[in-house]
Amino acid sequence: xxxxxxxxxxxxxxxxxxxxxxxxxRASARRRRxxxxxxxxxxxVLYMLVFFSYPLVRNVVMSFQSYTPRTYxxxxxxxxxxxxWRAVLSDELFASSLWHTxxxxxxxxxxxxxxxxxxxxxxxxxxxxxxxxxSLLLLPWLIPMVVAGTLWRRVLDQETGVLxxxxxxxxxxxxxxxxxxxxxxxxxxxxxxxxxxGVPFNMVILYGGLQEIPKEIREAAxxxxxxxxxxxFGVTLPMLRPVVTVVLVLGFMSTVKILDLILALTNGxxxxxxxxxxxxxxxxxxxxxxxxQGAVVGNVLILISMVFAVIYLRANREGVAQ
Amino acid sequence: xxxxxxxxxxxxxxAAAALALLCAGCAAEPDPDVYTIMNSSTDEPYxxxxxxxxxxxxxxxxxxxxxxxxxxxxxxxxxxxxxxxHSLPDVLVLDGSDMPQFAxxxxxxxxxxxxxxxxxxxxxxxxxxxxxxxxxxAARSVNSLGLFYNKDILEEEGVEPPQxxxxxxxxxxxxxxxxxxxxxxxxxSTEDGVYQFLPxxxxxxxxxxxxxxxxxxxxxxxxxxxxxxGSASRSAVNWTQADVNDQFIAGNAAMMVNGPWQQPVLxxxxxxxxxxxxxxxxxEGAEPVAPIGGTTFTVPVDVEHPGREKTxxxxxxxxxxxxxxxxxxxxxxxxxxxxxxxERYREEVPELAAFADQVETARSRTEHVGTDWxxxxxxxxxxxxAALTGEATPEQAMSRAQxxxxxxxxxxx
Numbered sequence: 001x002x003x004x005x006x007x008x009x010x011x012x013x014x015x016x017x018x019x020x021x022x023x024x025x026r027a028s029a030r031r032r033r034x035x036x037x038x039x040x041x042x043x044x045v046l047y048m049l050v051f052f053s054y055p056l057v058r059n060v061v062m063s064f065q066s067y068t069p070r071t072y073x074x075x076x077x078x079x080x081x082x083x084x085w086r087a088v089l090s091d092e093l094f095a096s097s098l099w100h101t102x103x104x105x106x107x108x109x110x111x112x113x114x115x116x117x118x119x120x121x122x123x124x125x126x127x128x129x130x131x132x133x134x135s136l137l138l139l140p141w142l143i144p145m146v147v148a149g150t151l152w153r154r155v156l157d158q159e160t161g162v163l164x165x166x167x168x169x170x171x172x173x174x175x176x177x178x179x180x181x182x183x184x185x186x187x188x189x190x191x192x193x194x195x196x197x198g199v200p201f202n203m204v205i206l207y208g209g210l211q212e213i214p215k216e217i218r219e220a221a222x223x224x225x226x227x228x229x230x231x232x233f234g235v236t237l238p239m240l241r242p243v244v245t246v247v248l249v250l251g252f253m254s255t256v257k258i259l260d261l262i263l264a265l266t267n268g269x270x271x272x273x274x275x276x277x278x279x280x281x282x283x284x285x286x287x288x289x290x291x292x293q294g295a296v297v298g299n300v301l302i303l304i305s306m307v308f309a310v311i312y313l314r315a316n317r318e319g320v321a322q
Numbered sequence: 323x324x325x326x327x328x329x330x331x332x333x334x335x336x337a338a339a340a341l342a343l344l345c346a347g348c349a350a351e352p353d354p355d356v357y358t359i360m361n362s363s364t365d366e367p368y369x370x371x372x373x374x375x376x377x378x379x380x381x382x383x384x385x386x387x388x389x390x391x392x393x394x395x396x397x398x399x400x401x402x403x404x405x406x407x408h409s410l411p412d413v414l415v416l417d418g419s420d421m422p423q424f425a426x427x428x429x430x431x432x433x434x435x436x437x438x439x440x441x442x443x444x445x446x447x448x449x450x451x452x453x454x455x456x457x458x459x460a461a462r463s464v465n466s467l468g469l470f471y472n473k474d475i476l477e478e479e480g481v482e483p484p485q486x487x488x489x490x491x492x493x494x495x496x497x498x499x500x501x502x503x504x505x506x507x508x509x510x511s512t513e514d515g516v517y518q519f520l521p522x523x524x525x526x527x528x529x530x531x532x533x534x535x536x537x538x539x540x541x542x543x544x545x546x547x548x549x550x551x552g553s554a555s556r557s558a559v560n561w562t563q564a565d566v567n568d569q570f571i572a573g574n575a576a577m578m579v580n581g582p583w584q585q586p587v588l589x590x591x592x593x594x595x596x597x598x599x600x601x602x603x604x605x606e607g608a609e610p611v612a613p614i615g616g617t618t619f620t621v622p623v624d625v626e627h628p629g630r631e632k633t634x635x636x637x638x639x640x641x642x643x644x645x646x647x648x649x650x651x652x653x654x655x656x657x658x659x660x661x662x663x664x665e666r667y668r669e670e671v672p673e674l675a676a677f678a679d680q681v682e683t684a685r686s687r688t689e690h691v692g693t694d695w696x697x698x699x700x701x702x703x704x705x706x707x708a709a710l711t712g713e714a715t716p717e718q719a720m721s722r723a724q725x726x727x728x729x730x731x732x733x734x735x
Contacts, residue, residue: 066734069693070427072402087733158557159501160574181556183713269511270559271707271714286399287512288696289423290734 056302063295071291080292088296093272093280098300101276104191105255111195112251113244116202121232123203124210134207141200149264152193156180156265183273186266190274194261202247209243210236242315249312253305277301352412352627356386357637360401361415361617362394371653379640383633398423405429410622412634416459417617418450419513419699422692424620425453431621432456436635447659450614450686453693459618460642463656465581466612466680467521469602470588473595475502475576483577483599487544490602494553497576504553506566506575509545509710511703514563517613518579519545519706521601524611524685530698531690533705534717534724542716544604546709559707570596581615582677585655598676614684616656657681694731701726 063084065077088094123134140148155162156179164176179189213236221231237244259278262268268275268283275283277297285294352358359376363369373389380387390411392400398420404410405427416424424430433439433451440448440457451459469490471483479497484490494504509515522545523530528538548554554575555561561569563580564587570578571591579601588596600610619638624630640646647658651667657677658664664682668675688695705723708714714722 068427069402069423072405073427073429075406083733087730091729153560157560159555160557160569160572178556180560181558181711183711266560267510267512269703269707270711272511272704273713283700286395288700288730289398293733 059295059298059302062292063299065292067291067295069289077292084292084296088284088293093275094297096272097275097277097280097297100187100274101256101258101278103187104194104258104274104276105252107188107191108194108198108255109248109251111191112198112202113248115195115199116247117206119199119203120206120210121236123207134203137203138200140197141204143197145197145260146264148193148197149261152196153180153265156189156193180266181270183271186270186273190262190265193265194255194258197261198251198255202251205243205247206240209240212243213239245312245315249308249315252308256304256308257301277304352630356388357383357413357630357634358388358390358411359413359415359637360390360392360397360411362391362397362417363389363415364391364393368654371650375641375646375650376637379637382640383636385633385637387637405622408626410624412621412624412630413637414620414622415617416620418459418461418464418615419687419695421451421459421618421620422453422688422695424622425456425458426693429622430458431623431631431635432458433460433621433635433638436621436632436638438635438639442661443659444661444682446614446681446684446686449689450616450659451618453688459620460638461616461618461659462642462647463651463654464614464616464659464681465583465656466614466677466684467518467579467581467601468598468612468676468680469577469600470570470580470584470596470598471577472570472573472575473597475573479576483597484602485599486602486606487604491544491548491551491553494548494577495551498551498553501574503555503569503575504577505548506561506569506578507545507548507554507558508561508563508566508579509558509706510560510562511700511707513699513703515559515706516699516702517615518563519702520687521579521610521612523702524613525601525603525608529690530702532724533701533727534721539717539720542705542709542720545706546716549710556710559710582655582657582674585674598674600676600680609683610680612680612684614681614686694734697727697730697734701730 062077064079064081065071066080066083067077071077119137123130143151154160156164158164158176158178158181161179163179164173167173168176177185179185217235217239218231221235226234257278258276259282262274262276262279263282266274268279277300281294281297281301283294284297285291288294357380361372363372369389369391372391376387376389394417397416401410401414401416401424405424410429414424414430421430434457438457438460440451443451447461447464448457450464451457451461469483475497476483476493481493481496482489484493490505497504508518519541522528522541523538526537526541526544528535528541532538549556549558555569558566563584566575566578567580567584567587569575570580571588571594582598588594601612603610619642621631621634621638624634644658644660644663647660648663648666648670650656651658651663652671655674657674658667659681664678668678687699691698701723704726705714705719708722709716709719713719
């Protein structure tokens with residue numbers, strides 16, 4: 001723009017002869033620019049198509065097919081309309097696994113976030129050994145889910161578990177608590193273990209966010225006579241909002257699809273008390289080998305995640321706009 | 323310009339996708355002298371033992387044999403993927419309860435066509451390798467369940483190994499003391515727990531096809547009674563069979579239901595003096611019916627190379643001949659299926675002889691319900707847990723299981 005202006009200012013001549021090659025040059029330059037833009041976009045688009053769109057579309061199509069082991073040999077997967085959807089949605093187990101997934105996700109996020117936030121606030125004041133303690137608290141995050149699940153299964157064992165022995169030793173409970181062996185407790189226990197796993201992630205991200213808040217603002221609030229809670233809810237939390245959204249949405253998406261932890265802890269039991277959408281789709285596809293019905297549950301899970309992905313994107317855009 | 327940006331170039335991804343499909347579709351031409359056997363022997367020493375016997379059989383058939391081992395829970399998904407790209411191995415070692423899935427899809431060669439009739443196998447062993455009356459899978463060694471008991475504890479309490487349900491209930495109660503339970507079982511909702519429930523169900527005349535029959539309900543009531551007596555731990559609903567073994571070794575249980583494959587672990591504790599008897603039956607003289615477990619050697623259909631099928635058949639024959647059965651069973655603590663081999667096994671491995679007896683009358687899980695076993699298994703697992711946790715009475719749990727099976731099977735037809 002500026003160059004054009006200065007060019008025309010320098011040579012205001014008749015230009016009819018000059019303009020056409022100039023316009024031509026501009027057009028080819030534009031084409032080249034578009035081509036190079038596409039080159040930059042192409043890898044991402046290709047990646048998305050191959051690794052996201054294709055499996056996604058396949059999964060949706062599969063949910064309308066009778067897709068069984070036979071399909072792998074014959075290549076035939078007859079379309080059965082809404083049969084799979086009807087079968088899955090009318091199954092009581094689907095309703096209860098949806099409910100368990102909701103409880104599990106809400107409970108996990110609430111616990112992880114609250115404790116993570118408390119720890120982040122705690123560590124945001126400098127004190128000796130705070131760095132060491134902070135890195136030690138990261139350990140649960142580094143342990144593979146299956147290992148954590150197996151260890152906790154031992155800890156929570158009704159008779160030989162350490163937790164019950166400690167509780168009974170401290171006289172906190174008379175009888176051993178059936179953490180994983182009663183349908184009434186199992187979901188709660190699984191949520192507690194998941195909170196233990198998720199706290200470090202929340203703490204680290206929120207701690208990082210707290211560091212970004214300028215010290216002066218806090219000092220100003222202190223000078224204005226704001227107490228701890230007033231400061232937290234009036235200053236810290238609003239300023240942390242973008243970070244909080246990121247933590248909650250990422251936490252949501254990794255929690256709602258939970259599979260490995262539950263498989264290691266309870267296998268969806270006892271009596272399906274901890275069956276979630278993740279374990280349900282696993283069970284249908286890989287244990288009952290009914291890939292069509294498994295795909296239905298998988299699609300529901302994708303749909304739920306998508307809703308929250310959209311919320312995340314909007315929140316992010318607002319954050320940028322601000 | 324905007325239009326152009328929004329319109330995706332159709333050619334590129336389509337070509338890439340086509341290329342990818344092409345590569346997936348055309349499996350590499352197999353080396354004519356190299357044969358692949360896919361199994362789940364990922365653990366040592368089993369993998370090297372298998373390497374040895376496979377090499378020997380390969381030499382006899384004049385080919386080279388390559389062993390490809392994948393973790394047990396990934397074997398079926400992997401084999402299915404290979405089937406869709408026509409690249410199945412020459413010999414596929416499948417768990418007995420997964421075999422019908424492949425046979426019903428027309429993916430396996432009937433072994434009789436390769437000169438291997440089931441011969442003199444017991445009915446149970448024959449049904450174990452068969453789908454819909456056709457014999458597809460040759461077993462090298464199988465397993466079943468038995469009642470392990472701690473000899474020292476039983477002697478101390480003056481208790482004889484129980485043979486009937488009544489005796490089991492009484493002795494389990496007597497052996498329960500302090501931190502120690504009389505009996506340890508697995509009642510996990512997965513195949514571990516279901517497998518362990520089958521001896522009670524079948525020996526009582528119950529049947530997976532009639533889960534709400536009085537005999538089936540009675541079997542569940544019996545298992546519940548053991549937990550309610552306090553003779554078996556409520557944690558059974560979370561225990562795998564390996565956990566049960568750990569409890570037994572730790573002295574937390576005087577008896578346990580488990581399989582012969584635990585023998586190597588038990589042998590690591592020489593101070594533990596144990597014995598095995600058959601799983602107790604409802605009444606004296608009743609025939610015990612336990613499940614047969616284990617793997618079978620199958621030959622996947624290879625339309626393009628029928629000659630390979632023949633050689634693969636020779637490999638299977640060599641790997642499962644009576645002498646090979648005896649050697650493998652002795653090493654791997656399993657039981658041979660060939661009657662003569664089983665006879666010699668009783669002499670050579672007397673401590674596990676009870677399993678050889680058990681296998682004679684044992685039944686295969688897929689004998690009646692074939693490819694639908696997984697549906698039944700899910701339903702039984704849920705019923706077992708519902709009843710053991712008190713979430714439902716045995717009767718409610720079993721009738722729910724029956725309707726769950728009915729509904730699921732209807733949706734598949």
